[in-house]
Amino acid sequence: MTWLVTGGAGYIGAHVVRALTQAGVGVVVLDDLSTGDASRIGDAPLVHASLLDREQVDRAITEHDVSGVVHIAAKKQVGESVADPFYYYRQNVLGQLVLMEAMRDHGVKRFVFSSSAATYGAPETALVEEKSHLVPESPYGETKVVGEWLAKDAGAAYGVRSVCLRYFNVAGAATPELGDPEAFNLIPMVFERLTKGERPRIFGDDYPTPDGTCIRDYIHVADIASAHLAAARYLGGEGESLSLNIGRGQGSSVREVIDVIGEVTGLDVTPDVVARRPGDPPRTVASADAIRHYLGWEAQHDLREMVGSAWAGWTLRHPEVADLPRVR
Numbered sequence: 180m181t182w183l184v185t186g187g188a189g190y191i192g193a194h195v196v197r198a199l200t201q202a203g204v205g206v207v208v209l210d211d212l213s214t215g216d217a218s219r220i221g222d223a224p225l226v227h228a229s230l231l232d233r234e235q236v237d238r239a240i241t242e243h244d245v246s247g248v249v250h251i252a253a254k255k256q257v258g259e260s261v262a263d264p265f266y267y268y269r270q271n272v273l274g275q276l277v278l279m280e281a282m283r284d285h286g287v288k289r290f291v292f293s294s295s296a297a298t299y300g301a302p303e304t305a306l307v308e309e310k311s312h313l314v315p316e317s318p319y320g321e322t323k324v325v326g327e328w329l330a331k332d333a334g335a336a337y338g339v340r341s342v343c344l345r346y347f348n349v350a351g352a353a354t355p356e357l358g359d360p361e362a363f364n365l366i367p368m369v370f371e372r373l374t375k376g377e378r379p380r381i382f383g384d385d386y387p388t389p390d391g392t393c394i395r396d397y398i399h400v401a402d403i404a405s406a407h408l409a410a411a412r413y414l415g416g417e418g419e420s421l422s423l424n425i426g427r428g429q430g431s432s433v434r435e436v437i438d439v440i441g442e443v444t445g446l447d448v449t450p451d452v453v454a455r456r457p458g459d460p461p462r463t464v465a466s467a468d469a470i471r472h473y474l475g476w477e478a479q480h481d482l483r484e485m486v487g488s489a490w491a492g493w494t495l496r497h498p499e500v501a502d503l504p505r506v507r
């Protein structure tokens with residue numbers, strides 16, 4: 180059987196394509212290459228098209244005899260979604276609707292969906308369980324909640340079985356070439372400032388956490404990828420549809436992450452503390468019990484491996500960092 184991976188040429192998608200192909204699973208990628216890069220997907224066939232192009236989606240499904248879909252293609256910047264919510268509804272919700280209509284019409288009944296911890300908003304418990312209320316705080320998070328509803332409703336009406344995977348804070352790279360080329364998250368944002376000779380910034384150190392900085396559950400992108408493989412295998416059986424966190428169940432504060440970056444890079448990482456960034460919840464850490472129970476999956480990589488592999492990818496794209504002064 181062949182799995183269609185939408186967004187397979189992106190940072191996370193390419194890791195999923197790699198995990199599936201290494202496990203001998205047939206893959207076809209559909210990607211509009213707006214942020215993706217065809218060089219990331221190796222020999223996997225690519226349909227270069229938007230999800231909104233129903234004809235091309237049909238072609239990908241029929242020409243490759245697709246029997247399952249891993250749907251990763253989406254816009255993912257919270258701030259951008261606040262500024263232009265309709266764009267997010269078009270790309271994420273309408274894109275998924277076109278895709279799932281094509282799945283229904285071609286009898287494709289297995290669906291793995293990239294959801295997000297953003298569906299929870301600001302969680303109230305130390306470890307967020309899947310049964311927690313979904314109170315997204317941005318249009319981005321809202322599109323992921325609607326995406327889960329589409330999957331659920333398609334299950335009841337059309338017999339599509341799904342696993343919605345709620346990613347926590349994704350980081351690292353399986354190989355340097357597959358590293359995240361963008362600097363939208365803490366680790367690459369710190370790398371970017373260090374590369375320019377600037378101090379890392381902490382957005383607020385007056386949160387109700389032990390060191391005052393926000394706590395997140397960082398998860399290696401290779402672990403994210405292996406969870407998708409486990410979900411695809413699960414859907415080969417008869418199990419019920421699921422929504423599952425992908426996290427380690429361990430929180431790290433912004434200060435702890437910056438300290439690890441200092442250890443890995445040898446650079447001076449003395450931070451500047453600046454104002455809070457609006458909308459950042461103090462603590463978002465997954466309960467990882469359900470995914471262990473249902474998929475037998477557990478994260479294999481720790482924060483140091485995430486930072487180390489992310490730095491290897493960064494230095495590949497920014498060789499000038501070799502000239503920065505080391506303090507250790």
Ligand SMILES: O=c1ccn([C@@H]2O[C@H](COP(=O)(O)OP(=O)(O)O[C@H]3O[C@H](CO)[C@H](O)[C@H](O)[C@H]3O)[C@@H](O)[C@H]2O)c(=O)[nH]1
Binds near residue numbers: 347379380433
């Ligand atoms: O230079 C920086 C960059 C980030 N941070 C802090 O580091 C933490 C992590 O920030 P990220 O931007 O890396 O991640 P978020 O937790 O804000 O965002 C993640 O969770 C969101 C949902 O809330 C979305 O899912 C998003 O795509 C995903 O990256 C936050 O407390 C942020 O304030 C800093 O202090 N300095």
